[in-house]
Amino acid sequence: MLEVDDRVAKAWRTASVKLKQEIGDLMNKQIATIIDQKEEKDIIQFLNELRQQMLEKGLTPEILDDILKDES
Secondary structure, eight states, rough: OOOOOOHHHHHHHHOOOOHHHHHHHHHHHHHHHHHHHHHHHHHHHHHHHHHHHHHHHTHHHHHHHHHHHHOO
């Protein structure tokens, strides 16, 4: 359920089933995009924080590369 102003609510109540479906599809895509972007930002923020913690503990990109080379 979305909160809208009275004008939009009235227009929605009188809209055709087809128009409601089209609007619903558009809203679904927009909301999914917003949610996906937020999740992406959260993941990027987490990775940045993890990178900073590793640097503070002395794990530099060069050391990590050396570790990964040794594993190969």
